Amino acid sequence: MAREINLVPDIKGEMIKALKMRNFIFFLCIVVASASVGLILFFAMIAGGQQAVADGKKAMIENLSKKMKSYNDLSDFLTIRDQLGNLSAISKNKKLLSRSFGVLSALLPKGADKITISELSIDLSGASPTISFDAQANAGEPPYIDYNVLDSFKKSMQYMRFDYGNYVDKNGSQIPAYCMIESGVDGATFSDKDKGYYAYWLITGEGCNPSYEPEEDEDSEEGEEGEEKSGDDEKLTEDEINRRTEGYDTEIYDDQVVVKIWRTPQFNDWYKTNEVEGEPYMDTDGRISGVPHFESECITYTGVQNQTTGVVTWSSENNSCYLVPDGSDGIRISDSSNGRDSSEELVLRFSAVITLTPDVFKFSNNHVLSLGPSGRYNVTDSYVQIQDMFAQKAADCAPGDASCNGGDK
Numbered sequence: 119m120a121r122e123i124n125l126v127p128d129i130k131g132e133m134i135k136a137l138k139m140r141n142f143i144f145f146l147c148i149v150v151a152s153a154s155v156g157l158i159l160f161f162a163m164i165a166g167g168q169q170a171v172a173d174g175k176k177a178m179i180e181n182l183s184k185k186m187k188s189y190n191d192l193s194d195f196l197t198i199r200d201q202l203g204n205l206s207a208i209s210k211n212k213k214l215l216s217r218s219f220g221v222l223s224a225l226l227p228k229g230a231d232k233i234t235i236s237e238l239s240i241d242l243s244g245a246s247p248t249i250s251f252d253a254q255a256n257a258g259e260p261p262y263i264d265y266n267v268l269d270s271f272k273k274s275m276q277y278m279r280f281d282y283g284n285y286v287d288k289n290g291s292q293i294p295a296y297c298m299i300e301s302g303v304d305g306a307t308f309s310d311k312d313k314g315y316y317a318y319w320l321i322t323g324e325g326c327n328p329s330y331e332p333e334e335d336e337d338s339e340e341g342e343e344g345e346e347k348s349g350d351d352e353k354l355t356e357d358e359i360n361r362r363t364e365g366y367d368t369e370i371y372d373d374q375v376v377v378k379i380w381r382t383p384q385f386n387d388w389y390k391t392n393e394v395e396g397e398p399y400m401d402t403d404g405r406i407s408g409v410p411h412f413e414s415e416c417i418t419y420t421g422v423q424n425q426t427t428g429v430v431t432w433s434s435e436n437n438s439c440y441l442v443p444d445g446s447d448g449i450r451i452s453d454s455s456n457g458r459d460s461s462e463e464l465v466l467r468f469s470a471v472i473t474l475t476p477d478v479f480k481f482s483n484n485h486v487l488s489l490g491p492s493g494r495y496n497v498t499d500s501y502v503q504i505q506d507m508f509a510q511k512a513a514d515c516a517p518g519d520a521s522c523n524g525g526d527k
Contacts, residue, residue, distance in 0.1 A: 210482055213242045215479070217486055221249070221280075224488035225488075225490065227274070232255070232256045234253060236252050237251060249474065252468075255268065275472070277490070278491075280475070281414055282477075282483040282487070284412070284413050288409050293326065293328060295485065297326035298318070299320065313380065315487070318376040318377070319377040319379050321362060321363050321366060321376065330361070383419055396408060400419075402422065402423060417434050419434050420434075440475055441478060442473065448473045450470065450471045452469045453469045458512060458515065
């Protein structure tokens with residue numbers, strides 16, 4: 119059996135172990151130091167690259183800025199851009215002055231005690247629009263000078279209403295406002311003495327039928343002489359007209375294919391106890407379907423059926439859209455006196471300021487119709503009908519005019 123004899127002292131063994139450990143630690147330090155240097159170099163390269171990219175972008179921005187500033191029309195361009203960005207807000211706040219004519223036509227009474235305007239001022243700038251005017255009430259018939267005319271005119275303010283909303287097709291899809299004709303060449307709203315108000319729908323107009331889905335056409339087609347012709351430059355073919363008007367009764371108005379849409383519901387024709395697909399329908403709650411109609415934001419319709427006879431009695435209410443929100447308190451009368459008009463007829467002169475609801479002038483409210491008390495004439499944006507609203511200012515009573523001065527109060 120062989121034997122090993124350790125001739126190295128114990129202290130010498132411990133020293134050898136210590137040397138090995140020193141060398142190992144030194145090696146680890148070299149490895150860690152090398153890795154650290156590598157990381158530092160790596161991050162330095164990234165930082166350098168980022169700085170180079172940033173310097174390049176900065177130089178490009180400076181060049182573009184100099185180029186933009188060199189444009190003479192830059193300020194105009196920026197103004198136009200800002201305005202385009204505010205188009206929705208501008209449209210929402212836009213007001214239509216032309217609706218004043220319809221408002222005046224509904225406000226002013228017509229008859230024996232006709233009121234005409236000599237001076238008019240309209241202010242739409244504030245939260246509450248106002249109409250100010252000097253006017254005279256024609257007292258050419260007995261009782262001639264009668265202040266009850268002025269009193270009844272003031273009290274009629276509480277009965278003034280307006281209406282607005284949208285026309286829809288038989289599927290309930292909204293028809294664009296530009297596709298509707300609501301008044302004739304004389305400016306008067308279309309109406310039937312027995313059936314109420316109506317309008318014409320330009321159903322074949324581009325984009326006017328919301329439920330129509332056009333067939334896919336080629337981008338262009340060759341003409342007889344080889345020239346390309348756009349579909350917009352050609353009249354609609356009979357087949358295309360038939361596709362756009364399918365399911366509707368059409369007629370011709372002003373050489374255009376139109377569909378008559380009743381703004382006033384046709385109660386007797388539309389009412390049914392049960393809804394039938396494809397037929398006009400209206401229930402006693404005022405819901406309408408299966409026929410193009412007007413969806414009012416102001417007027418509600420209800421029907422009550424007599425259980426014995428089965429006859430439905432219809433009624434309408436407009437309790438939200440007041441033309442003069444404060445009623446008789448919304449009109450201020452001043453400077454009333456007697457006078458004579460240009461025809462030497464006795465008249466009652468006065469000045470008035472009427473405060474109106476702002477909603478009647480809002481551009482965003484479509485198809486606005488001013489409504490006076492029963493029996494009054496109503497118009498929408500009528501220009502021609504204003505000719506009878508104005509007259510020359512009445513003259514003061516002459517000193518020796520007993521019939522004129524006698525009625526002074």
